[in-house]
Amino acid sequence: MSAFTFEIVREGEASVVAGVLTLSDDKAIWCYLEALALWFQHSDGAFIRVKNSEGETVIRAGVTTALASIEMCRCKSCPLKRELKRRASTGHHATTDFDLHFSPCGRRGKCSCR
Numbered sequence: 001m002s003a004f005t006f007e008i009v010r011e012g013e014a015s016v017v018a019g020v021l022t023l024s025d026d027k028a029i030w031c032y033l034e035a036l037a038l039w040f041q042h043s044d045g046a047f048i049r050v051k052n053s054e055g056e057t058v059i060r061a062g063v064t065t066a067l068a069s070i071e072m073c074r075c076k077s078c079p080l081k082r083e084l085k086r087r088a089s090t091g092h093h094a095t096t097d098f099d100l101h102f103s104p105c106g107r108r109g110k111c112s113c114r
Helices: 026-039 063-071 079-090
Strands: 002-009 016-023 047-051 057-062
Touching: 002 026, 016 026, 026 047, 026 057, 026 063, 026 079, 047 063, 057 063, 063 079
Parallel strands: none
Antiparallel strands: 002 016, 002 047, 047 057
């Protein structure tokens, strides 16, 4: 089990810690990063940085890149893809009540889509 810190970084602002998760599978990081990107999808130029327990950056991805990754998912039942489409159709914007412990996929945080 490894602990990962998820941060939102916007140009000209200090980074904001969105949350810390302990994950049993490092591959699950990307699913949580994509889920976090949904909440900040209207933050132009923002990126998400994920650090390991030693404080080293293990992933740095733009919000736009993470959203594009969701769109490219080949899984027809991808919950993140459904949510992205729903938000696009309703004009839903980012919110501050993001729950990082939300499991984006049905397999306890392991992306079932890949």
